Amino acid sequence: MVQIIEGESSSSKRHRRTIIRGANRLSTLPQHILTEILSRLSTVEAARVSFGSRIWMTTWRLLPNLVFDYSQFPNVVNKAHSFVRFVDWTVAHHDESDVKTFELQLGPTTYCEASIKYQWVEFAIRHNVQKLVLHGRVCGTQNLANSIFSCRSL
DSSP states (O other): OEEEEEEEOSSSSOOEEEEEEESOGGGGSOHHHHHHHHHTSOHHHHHHHHTTOHHHHHHHTTOSEEEEEGGGSOOOTTHHHHHHHHHHHHHHHOOSSOOSEEEEEOOTTOOOOHHHHHHHHHHHHHTTOSEEEEESOOOOTTTHHHHHHTOSOO
16 A cells, blocks of 8 residues: 655745655565566575565575685674584575576685585485585585486586
């Protein structure tokens, strides 16, 4: 619902102004346009924007390009642990739609257990990833090569 209120300003000159209250105009856009808007942001920025609205949260779960860059992650206490938790949370809450790009740029001090990294790659493969970029120390590679080479979408 949109309300249009016309009135006069409190300044000495009388100006007419229109105030629009009510619906968020972005919320009325089609889903594919909302997804396009969010996909132009970094994964971290898109997550920040999405926490403010149910519509944006739904849209964030559809993002086709997931780029996790440790160097661009906010400086917080236990940065490496927070980064790993963010990637885990993102892959756990992404819907079942395809992922075009899954990129993981790890920092020199990022520590991940082998099973976690394997889960991230498996997520990308299950979502028909077309571009997979892994940069950094990869633990537990014994099954990683088999998964990557058996992926039909790469």
